[in-house]
Amino acid sequence: MYSARIVNSLAETTADAESVAGFNVSELLPARECILPGIGGVLSNRTGDFDLQGRDAWIFISIKNRGFNRSYIDRFIDMCDGLGLNGHVCAVDDPYRYNSMAELKRDDLPEEEAAKIERLSSDITRMVQKAINGKRTNQVDIVKWRELEANTPPEYRAELTAAFQNGGRIREILYDHISSVKPIETEQDFERFAEFFLCEVPVLIYAYYCNGPTIDIYPGPQPRFFWQIELGLFADELPRLTALTKAGRSMLYLDTHDRSGNRK
Numbered sequence: 440m441y442s443a444r445i446v447n448s449l450a451e452t453t454a455d456a457e458s459v460a461g462f463n464v465s466e467l468l469p470a471r472e473c474i475l476p477g478i479g480g481v482l483s484n485r486t487g488d489f490d491l492q493g494r495d496a497w498i499f500i501s502i503k504n505r506g507f508n509r510s511y512i513d514r515f516i517d518m519c520d521g522l523g524l525n526g527h528v529c530a531v532d533d534p535y536r537y538n539s540m541a542e543l544k545r546d547d548l549p550e551e552e553a554a555k556i557e558r559l560s561s562d563i564t565r566m567v568q569k570a571i572n573g574k575r576t577n578q579v580d581i582v583k584w585r586e587l588e589a590n591t592p593p594e595y596r597a598e599l600t601a602a603f604q605n606g607g608r609i610r611e612i613l614y615d616h617i618s619s620v621k622p623i624e625t626e627q628d629f630e631r632f633a634e635f636f637l638c639e640v641p642v643l644i645y646a647y648y649c650n651g652p653t654i655d656i657y658p659g660p661q662p663r664f665f666w667q668i669e670l671g672l673f674a675d676e677l678p679r680l681t682a683l684t685k686a687g688r689s690m691l692y693l694d695t696h697d698r699s700g701n702r703k
Contacts (some may be wrong), residue, residue: 468666473693476521478513480695483661485669488688494652496526499643500567502535502559506658511695512570515656519578524654526579529565529646532560533584534639541621541631560584588642589647595641595680602639602676609676611665636664644668644680652688661692 469487473479482489496519498509512528519526539552564581571579602609617623617632644665647653655661667673669689674681684690 455571464549464565475518475693477517478656478693478695479657480693483692483694485684485689489691491522491524491654493688494524494654494691495650496524497646497653497655498526498528499655499657500528500530500563502530502532502556502563502660506696507563509566509570511658512567513574514571516574516576516579518656520574520576524578524699527582528579529582529584529587530560530563531584531639532556533588534635537619537631537634537638541628541634543561544628544631546631584642587646588638591642591645595645595683596637598677598679599641600637602673605676607676609673612667616662616664640664640668641680644683647690648683648686652690654693655693656693656695658694658696660694660696 468483468485469489470481470483471489473482473489475491489523496515498507498512498515515526515528518524533556535556536548536553537558540546540548543549543552558560567581599609604614606611613636616622616627617629617636621628621632623629623632643655647655668677668680669684671681671685
C-alpha cells in the first residue's frame with residue numbers, strides 16, 4: 440500500500456505523564472518515514488496505528504502559510520485518489536481574527552482586517568476548487584471552518600477556556616508556545632494571542648475524532664499541545680477533550696516538511 444521506515448517505535452505507555460511535558464514530545468511517539476502516492480513525510484501516531492484503511496484525510500490550511508500551494512493540493516488529491524481515501528480541505532480562517540486583534544492590540548477587528556482574512560480564505564478556496572476540478576476527482580471536497588466550528592459541541596471550548604483561565608499547566612504551556620513565536624509585551628497580549636488556540640484546538644480535535652479515524656496532513660510538526668492531550672497529560676484539566684481522543688482509533692499525523700532542504 441505504501442512504503443515506510445520506522446523512526447520511533449515506542450508504544451503508548453501510562454508511565455509518568457510528566458515525561459511528555461517537554462518540547463520533544465513527538466520523539467516519544469511511534470513514527471515512521473513513508474512514501475504515499477504523490478506525497479511523503481513522517482507519520483506519527485499515539486498508539487502506532489499506521490493503517491490508512493478507513494481513515495478520512497484532512498488538510499487544514501493556515502491562511503498565512505505559503506506552503507499550501509496548488510502543487511501541494513494536487514499531491515494531496517493524488518494520494519486520496521491513489522489510496523481511495525475520502526479527503527477534506529479546510530481553510531483555517533476565523534481563528535486568525537484573534538491573531539490580528541492581538542497584533543493590533545485591539546479587542547475588536549477593523550473592517551479592513553476582516554476583509555483581508557476573508558480574501559485570503561476565498562483565494563485558498565478557489566485554488567483548491569480549481570485543483571479538484573483539474574484532477575476531476577470525487578474523493579476530495581472543501582469544508583468551511585465555520586461549519587466545523589458550528590458542529591463542534593460548545594462544551595469542548597468551554598472546558599479548554601476554563602482550564603486556561605484557571606492557570607496551571609495549560610496556561611503555562613500555551614504561554615511557552617505563544618511567546619516563542621509571537622511578540623508578547625503584556626499579559627493582555629498573551630491572552631489575545633491565546634484566543635487563537637482556544638478557538639482552534641477544540642474544533643480540530645473534534646474533527647479528528649467525531650466521524651471516525653483520520654489522518655491530518657501538514658507541512659510541519661503537530662504542535663506538542665495536541666499530542667499532550669492525546670497522551671493524557673491533561674486528563675484532570677481537560678477530561679472531555681481527553682476522553683474524545685480515546686473514543687476510537689488515534690489520529691494519524693503526516694508531517695510532509697522536507698528537512699533535507701529539498702522540495703517534495
